[in-house]
Amino acid sequence: MGSVVVSNLVLLVVAALVVAGTLSSLLAARFGAPILLVFLLIGVLAGEAGPGGIHFDDYWATYMVGSAALAVILFDGGLRMRIASMRGALAPALALSTVGVVLTAALVALVAAPLLSLSAMEAFLVGAIVASTDAAAVFFLVRAQGLHLGRRVGAVIEIESATNDPAAVFLTVLLVELLTSNLGDLGLVVLLGVMRELAVGAAIGVSGGFALAWLINRVDLPGGLHPVLVVAFAVLIFAVASLLHGSGFLAVFLAGLVIGNRPVRALAPITGFLDTVTWLCQIVMFVMLGMLVSPEKLAAYALPALAVAAFLILVGRPAAVFACLAPFGFSLKEKTFISWAGLRGAVSIFLATIPMLAHLPGAEVYFNVAFAVVFISLVLHGWTLVAAARRLDVALTDPTPPVRRFEIDLPGQIDQELVAYPVTEGTPAAGAMALPDWARLVLVMRGGHILTPEAAGPLRAGDYGYLLVPPKRVLDLDRMFRPREVTVFLDVAAFPFVGSVRLADLADLYGLPVPESERGLTIAEAFADRSDGHPFAGMRIGVGDGAVIEVREVDEHGVKTAVLRLEPKGFRRGLATVRRLFGRPVVDDD
Structure with a gap:
């Protein structure tokens, strides 16, 4: 009976967290990344040192769950990015995600060694663990708070955060191997290893993305299973790339990028499903990572960890960004903002589990320092990123107002998509005698009645218009159903x-x-x-x-x-x- 009670209690806690996480999405737009800290603290309180008293020290399970969660989040990030938006941003982003990671790790090592009484290589490992920005945190914060950055700056931040994990993961694994085998000469191993991770991950990611697109468009599945197939395939791509010594993180990002820029069926339900799954992945990761923390051990490293975090945020990250972006013509304000946008999230704590799994002597140092750095970064950046973007004039002064749009999947059809819009007063579509020649109005909902386009005549405010449109032109059609901005200027x-x-x-x-x-x-x-x-x-x-x-x-x-x-x-x-x-x-x- 005791085991049954425990099982039911676990189910109760898990279900309560899912319910709380779902409802918390309503607060995410207002509070941003600090909402995730609530779940991190829930994990700490539920752990052995908290009132929950749950004994949890399974770093292997945390590593596996974290890998799958990050794979889904990165795939979702790639799915929503358009290749056109990457123009002029790819080279600087890759410079940050490779040279920038190594340079940041080296700079952090300079202060971590004396502060934590570590050898040069051990301090370099601390730097490697906290060097990469967290794509999950970046994607979440930018979208949750409705931040609309200029195209080039926004693309650099998102591409960097999605592609710097290979360098950080490889550097972390390599340093752990060198420390456990007592080898001290890195030579060209780091450079060659990073290039291998990038090449293998890119090849598997692109080929896997095309394979998934083909599968979605060729296989007829019962309703609702396309999103499940996509999530499972994303994790499969991650696992295959990792087994072949490539970057699984880069592979799933590129696979998502391929899918998001090709005509595929059921894209609307896929993105809707991923919205929910990625948010729950964030919650699961932060709760599990919080349960691994011991407040007593964390307190012992609080002061040196705070110093490492301050150096990373104020010196290490800015120095690496300014050095890497020097050849690319970014303004001072843009480089300053990209420096400030270096959020650290679950990825750093996730990397800190690798020394624990390898039973590296003093492994708790890496985990506790990484936890402190992430905590400080989420609080500081989470509450100031939007204000910094506006202060530095890198956010759009008048971001695109949202357009309500309903997309309906047409089985067996990928060249046309059925899209429904509510027609409101002041939109170009209201009263328009003609729509673009590539959009065909097929029916109108007016006053609870279904009308043909001929019977309905011009669209009116209060109507719902259903149109067939090529998927690539949906965003162009949005402007027909976006209210015109009425601006009053006095003395201008x-x-x-x-x-x-x-x-x-x-x-x-x-x-x-x-x-x-x-x-x-x-x-x-x-x-x-x-x-x-x-x-x-x-x-x-x-x-x-x-x-x-x-x-x-x-x-x-x-x-x-x-x-x-x-x-x-x-x-x-x-x-x-x-x-x-x-x-x-x-x-x-x-």
């Missing part, structure tokens, strides 16, 4: 321009502080760059104090016309420029 000057005008010309004419990296772009290119190629009327970009460029008209090729609006300070600056151009005296109203 407005100057219209066509989309082909260069930002450099605007900057020179009106004295606007346009970043050097964007001066060569046209207005149309700048808006396309910040919206992944899907600008909309009313979208704005801030260009200095009191000045914004606002989209007026968009066609299939991008921004057709825009207007430069100058509010009080900008207005006086622009007026002075116009007066100088026409030989009028400049009057300073101040």
